[in-house]
Amino acid sequence: MFILNTTQSSYHLLLIKFFTNTSMTTPLSFLLIIAISLLLFSKPSLTIFVSINCGSSRSFIDENNIKWVGDDDYIKNGVSQQVYLGSSPLSTLRYFPTRKKNCYSIKVPKGEKVLARASFYYGNYDNKLSPPIFDLQFDGNYWASVNTSSYYYVNYEAVYVTKGNFTSICVAQTKPKQFPLISSLEVRSLDPTMYSHVDSNHALILQWRYAFGGNKTIRYPDDIFDRIWTPAYGILLSEVKSEETSFDISTSEDHPPQDALQNAVVSSSTSEYIQFINRLPQEELPIYINAYFSEVMESAFGKRSIQMYIDNKPFSSPIVPPLGSVKEVYITNITASANTTFILQASDTSTFPPLLNALEVYTISDAFNVGTNSKDVEGLLQLQLAFEVLVDWSGDPCLPYPYNWDWIQCTSDSKPRVIALYLSGYELQGTLPDFSSMTSLETIDLHNNTIEGPILDFLGLLPNLKTLNLSYNRFNGSIPASLVNNKNIEIDTTNNCLLGMKCQPLKDSRSNQPPPPQFNSGDDPNIIGGFVGNGSVKNNKLLILFLVATQTLLPMIFLKFI
Structure with missing residues (x-):
């Protein structure tokens, strides 16, 4: 459809000019040069x-x-x-x-x-x-x-x-x-x-991003945010290079790279217009468009005036591209489809034809999901802390529906609840943690693992629990009264080490089970190691906590356990 050229940053030109006009005879001048050099050559500190x-x-x-x-x-x-x-x-x-x-x-x-x-x-x-x-x-x-x-x-x-x-x-x-x-x-x-x-x-959600009139893709380091600007041209339009060599982009809130302003497409006369080739979907969607304008000719400065039309209706006041800087026009709060027309035309007072330097087109997503219920996230966190083989599951446990974690079942509510745990044969080893916050659980299947310690009292107090399978584990002690007296729960505790039972070796039935999840390679406990390399994670007990608690967008859990 439409194209761009990559040039050296104007920072170099500015610095050379400063050197040729500054006396080097005093320490103060020298320090001033260093300070300006750091300012010009340093990149903004990007967190991620x-x-x-x-x-x-x-x-x-x-x-x-x-x-x-x-x-x-x-x-x-x-x-x-x-x-x-x-x-x-x-x-x-x-x-x-x-x-x-x-x-x-x-x-x-x-x-x-x-x-x-x-x-x-x-x-x-x-x-x-x-x-x-x-x-x-x-x-x-x-x-x-x-x-x-x-x-x-x-x-x-x-x-x-x-x-x-x-x-x-x-x-x-x-x-x-x-x-x-x-x-x-x-x-x-x-x-x-x-x-x-x-x-x-x-x-x-990006649909396309173009820099017009040049012939090279622009990205980092020319765009410090590493947006990718695809070169583009215009059908029956002319490609022109700006007479300016540097641009003040501070006038644009979205900071387009200077290289995206070095070129433009322009129609041949004031009677001809520029029309976007629209590749939006057929259905009407909310959109967000940024269009960037910068004058390419000193002789046209103040004389080129552009009117934008959407579906043949004027949008905003006429656009006068500035010289050596950029005018950004954003379009939002409207819906559009493949049938919507976007046109740039010379206004009635313009003596020069319309131009366009760069363009970004996005659709706007639906409102974000609110996330799995925090009570269930807290309980799942406890399970992941107790059993390392579960830590490799990340992202929201239930959302987007129906893409829940494989070993849980969720409701389809906007703020879903976890109603079942299916952890049979996952090679869980250790003691069962307290996940009593998961009050919507109806089914808990933990059979065929190596879970030790007592059967916790909270299991008999879960208000919606109907099925509890703890067989083929290493639970010891006695069955708590909360379970014995709860006639609404179907419980299986066979082949454990409870009072009155003979603690037998577990049957080797796990060979018929699907392979359990694996823990991340290189995840040795290393409290000092912390986060390594641009945001990656070394899993240890402390960092597992960071990962699970925060990835589910529930900072209150993060604070509670830290």
Whole structure:
């Protein structure tokens, strides 16, 4: 459709000019030069800048000076696979033949505005010429349906505000024998003032982002937030290069890179207009559009005036592109579809034709899910702390429906409750924790494990419990009165070490069970180690607590146990 050129940053020009006009005779001058140099060359401190090469164990730095790391510290489940004819980070992938959903959890500050980008390259890794279709999710919310291709990579990008201290990006199987996969995952912090015309309970889902008139893709380091600006051109439009060499982008709240303003497309006369080629879906959706305008000719400064029309109705007042800076026009609070028309036309007073430098088009997501009930999250946290094999499950336990963790069952409410635990044969070892906060439980199946210690009294007090299977474990002591006297609960305690029972070896029936989940590789207890490498997590008892409590967007639990 539409294109861009990459040039060196104007910081270099500014610094050279300063050197040629500053006396070097005094220490004060020297210190002033150093201070200005640091100001000009330093990048804003971005809290999160994570680049994960999925399916790989190695790190590397790419041609854009972006450091990529393998995904071993982020996920254990799934299978790593080499992809032939792919280039890093698309030369490997991780696919997931097990579980409803599989999640990467990345440490972030609570309330951080982030850009998340997930990329997928099938590359016929399985020699089946059958690229899968599956769902992409973030923080318990639907993001997109991923339709992979045999020959091309696809990526999906979202801008949102995190609700907790972790953000979880998940892929979920939606079709039989079509296993989700992922090639790379990137999360970047944004300035909190960016994309501010949508509330924090919705995400912006990128449809396209273009820089017009040039011929190179723009991203980091030219865009410090690592947005990817695709080069684009106009049909029957001219590509023009700006006469300016530096731009003041402080006038734009969304900080477009200077390189995106170096070029533009322009119509040939004031009687001809620019019309966006609309690739929005057929159904009406709420949209968010940023259009960027910067004058390319000194002779046209103040004489070019542009009127925007949406479905042939004027939108906003006429736009006069500034010289050496940028005018940003945002469009929100409207719905649009593939049938909506967007036109730029010279206003009645303009003596120059319309132009356009850059454009971003997003759809706005539905309101975020509120998350699984906090009482159940607290109980699941206790189970994960007690049994390490359960820690590898991350993301929201129940949402989005019906993609709950494999060993639980949830209601379909907007704020779901957990009603069943199916943990038979998961090789649970240790003592049973107190998860009495899970008051909606109707079924608890813990048979065929190696759980020791007493049967806790709270089990008989769960108000909705109907079935409790504790057989083939190592429970000792006596059955509590709360269970003995509760005639509403069907209980099985056979083959344990309770009073009056002969403590026999467990039957080796686990060989017929599906393999239990594995704990993350490299997850040795290391309290001092803490978080390593751009937000990855070393699991230990303390950090397990951080992971589970915060990834479910429930900071009150995090505070309670820390």
